[in-house]
Amino acid sequence: MQNDRRLAVLRAIVEDYVSTEEPVGSKALVERHGLGVSPATVRNDMAVLEEEGYIAQPHTSAGRVPTDKGYRLFVDKLSTVKPMSQAERRAIASFLDGAVDLDDVVQRSVRLLSQLTRQVAVVQYPTLARSTVRHVELVALTPRRLLVVLILSTGRVEQRLVELPAAVDEDSLGDLRARVNRAATGEVIADAATALRALPAQVAPHEGAAAVVVDTLVEAMSDHRSDERIAVAGASNLARYGDSFETSVRPLLEALEEHVVLLKLIGEATAGGLVTVRIGAEGPYEQLSSTSVVTTGYGPGDSALATLGVVGPTRMDYPGTMAAVRAVARYVSRILDEA
Amino acid sequence: MQNDRRLAVLRAIVEDYVSTEEPVGSKALVERHGLGVSPATVRNDMAVLEEEGYIAQPHTSAGRVPTDKGYRLFVDKLSTVKPMSQAERRAIASFLDGAVDLDDVVQRSVRLLSQLTRQVAVVQYPTLARSTVRHVELVALTPRRLLVVLILSTGRVEQRLVELPAAVDEDSLGDLRARVNRAATGEVIADAATALRALPAQVAPHEGAAAVVVDTLVEAMSDHRSDERIAVAGASNLARYGDSFETSVRPLLEALEEHVVLLKLIGEATAGGLVTVRIGAEGPYEQLSSTSVVTTGYGPGDSALATLGVVGPTRMDYPGTMAAVRAVARYVSRILDEA
DNA sequence: GATTGGCACTCCAAACGGGTGAGTGCCAAG
């Protein structure tokens, strides 16, 4: 059946090109993979594959290179996500287990992922939007200075320092603290914000203080600046590109600085443990047409609170990368479950 | 007086080379700077400067390039830190004024600095070591789960979640909170840690809880992981090097990932508003022999709690960079003063 | 009809080689 063999040839081309970084010719192919046919036969197959747009040659008399469409077929049909070895799993676990807080979890994950994939890794901080309020604490530093601490279910802590319009004693503060917590604790932040806004009117005695505190909390909850937080690691892996500096490294470096762009790039992750792969020009950014993005969602339960993944050249080891991304996402999710 | 002119020639060479990035010859020199002498005379001067090690030629029949020693002389003797323009000052102020917390201040500073200098900027987070304890808060999330919040004078907030060996009621918790704060508030963290360690023995009733809380606090205080925190921005400016990828960009990219290395690189800043310049091989790192580091200390008062600066090629605009580093450090210090 | 060996062809990449010019060092005159 010649069709099966054609696909085998495509797979072989992708694998060889990924590992050698050079266009691959018919002779080298039959030698390295036991295809059991002659170079001439492979050439015929390649001619067909080229016709159908799965591979291309940089110039006549050069070997073939997979196109975006070729990679796409490879990822969808020809590759199996290779499971991580026992040793790798242990390494992941021990690397992440030492984390002390959310920040630390994110930092460790991103470094881990970049080391596993030898690529640029990106981890989005868990979004505020879908998390719930665990507790609100009010601390009087001086009678007129208040530290407002907002603790969320993801383990994220936001704090703000506020000046009160008038001094407030401990009792009133306790009262306010209780009221605020009664209104907000356990709610998704959007609901909590609504509940809080209804509060000051009811609290006559220390109205000024209540208003300031509520404003601060609402502001902290709707602060989408923190939604946009992202951790990046592994930029030095870009150095391996050596060639194709202008086409690959420069635009990517620029994108890495623009966290907003990065967010968009990673943003549309599917939940449910599925790994998404966007190849080359499938993405929205002109300049990143020779890079691929491999992402997946993570979060406690199957919630996909946020996204993590890697960015690299279209010519990358997809099976390995997808496995690493999936494994790290699972471990991070598990850790968030426990917290 | 020929000696003065020789220095003028050196200065001209440095300035030209920095702006053109190409070896500069005698003819171009006399044209662009009104030196009032002939190329031949300049050649004689250049021969002497080369003999003394201030300049070198990449190869015979090429123009001259400053050596590290040449840059050093230029920085020490020949350059005046050019003051920032009014517009630049305003830009700095407005860029930094919107910051909401310490984290934000650091993030904004590092981006600002990288944009001003078009170089890689590095800002060290204010060290724990020299800051004092402003307040400790204990929040019971459930009867056996406690959130321990440590607030420092720099505005940094560390929080830890702990499991208690046994349930603790509100009153005991209030008591413990009061004791802990009496012991620690206002102290430099080293002293606070010592004072805290002496505490549990005195507190019989809820000994277990006290011990856990104290341990957590002491751990958080002595956590030098947080001393090593650093923010980096402007890596995309490396793209401008284009040439000299192997010698400059790659090692620098690697260093940027290794925050420990970066810290050492920036670490030895002098206090008192002085800007330190380390040129090329003067640094401890072999691979960074073609990069320079411009740093200064910052912090509330004249305390130099931490360091900030930029890393770039030895061939950089020293007066401009030094001015930017100094200006940003001053503004950040002022903001920390207010907080 | 698919597969195969043979063969002519294409075209990139690396090697070669002469010409050009910026820049130098030196020297003798001012």
Add this chain to the structure above:
DNA sequence: CTTGGCACTCACCCGTTTGGAGTGCCAATC
């Protein structure tokens, strides 16, 4: 001490050559 003149040196540019990997096509074979 400065300057104009002059011979010299090399990196760089550019056109040419050559080698080889890889292809496409065709006729022979299974």
